[in-house]
Amino acid sequence: DTGVSQDPRHKITKRGQNVTFRCDPISEHNRLYWYRQTLGQGPEFLTYFQNEAQLEKSRLLSDRFSAERPKGSFSTLEIQRTEQGDSAMYLCASQGGTGSSGANVLTFGAGSRLTVL
Amino acid sequence: GEDVEQSLFLSVREGDSSVINCTYTDSSSTYLYWYKQEPGAGLQLLTYIFSNMDMKQDQRLTVLLNKKDKHLSLRIADTQTGDSAIYFCAERYSSASKIIFGSGTRLSIRP
Numbered sequence: 590d591t592g593v594s595q596d597p598r599h600k601i602t603k604r605g606q607n608v609t610f611r612c613d614p615i616s617e618h619n620r621l622y623w624y625r626q627t628l629g630q631g632p633e634f635l636t637y638f639q640n641e642a643q644l645e646k647s648r649l650l651s652d653r654f655s656a657e658r659p660k661g662s663f664s665t666l667e668i669q670r671t672e673q674g675d676s677a678m679y680l681c682a683s684q685g686g687t688g689s690s691g692a693n694v695l696t697f698g699a700g701s702r703l704t705v706l
Numbered sequence: 707g708e709d710v711e712q713s714l715f716l717s718v719r720e721g722d723s724s725v726i727n728c729t730y731t732d733s734s735s736t737y738l739y740w741y742k743q744e745p746g747a748g749l750q751l752l753t754y755i756f757s758n759m760d761m762k763q764d765q766r767l768t769v770l771l772n773k774k775d776k777h778l779s780l781r782i783a784d785t786q787t788g789d790s791a792i793y794f795c796a797e798r799y800s801s802a803s804k805i806i807f808g809s810g811t812r813l814s815i816r817p
Binding site for chain 2: 620622624629630631632633634637639644645680682684693694695696697698699700
């Protein structure tokens with residue numbers, strides 16, 4: 590296992606379409622996070638899971654966004670009826686494992702870049 | 707409230723030390739982090755410090771934490787061209803597991 594994988598790396602879609610992103614975390618990590626990053630900004634927290642349970646969801650996340658982690662392994666982030674304002678990099682990170690460093694730091698994937706036309 | 711503030715830009719000469727500063731609002735933060743993001747790449751953890759520490763050194767990196775002022779700094783000694791990137795300060799709240807990031811400081815190196 591070499592790290593956090595995200596797919597697709599790039600997605601271009603038309604306004605109003607639905608898109609889904611997938612994240613495969615580091616296998617022994619029990620926590621998984623989704624962040625959104627726009628140009629010139631830091632990552633903005635969206636939601637996170639501990640195993641299969643979604644423990645927190647940002648107030649900024651509209652009802653068009655939904656995330657799942659059905660078996661406590663990979664996660665999907667779906668955006669319905671996309672808007673141009675949804676264009677951003679969607680970052681996934683995982684946390685966990687043994688030892689203080691694994692338990693307290695996030696390991697990020699390379700991100701999925703969404704462009705809504 | 708949840709807020710992490712950083713200055714947007716820093717320019718240093720190659721070989722000099724870089725100091726990137728960050729302020730945060732939650733005095734109950736347990737861990738504070740520095741991440742690096744190079745163009746087109748994901749975020750890479752550089753170092754982190756637990757809130758009961760004042761300083762942490764790791765090779766060319768020195769992190770200083772002033773809990774009273776809620777101020778965190780990252781010093782990069784002997785700055786090289788490969789250090790050009792955006793540096794993000796982040797904090798983890800004690801009452802929740804989410805990690806909140808600042809807007810990042812873009813470090814540029816001049817010859």
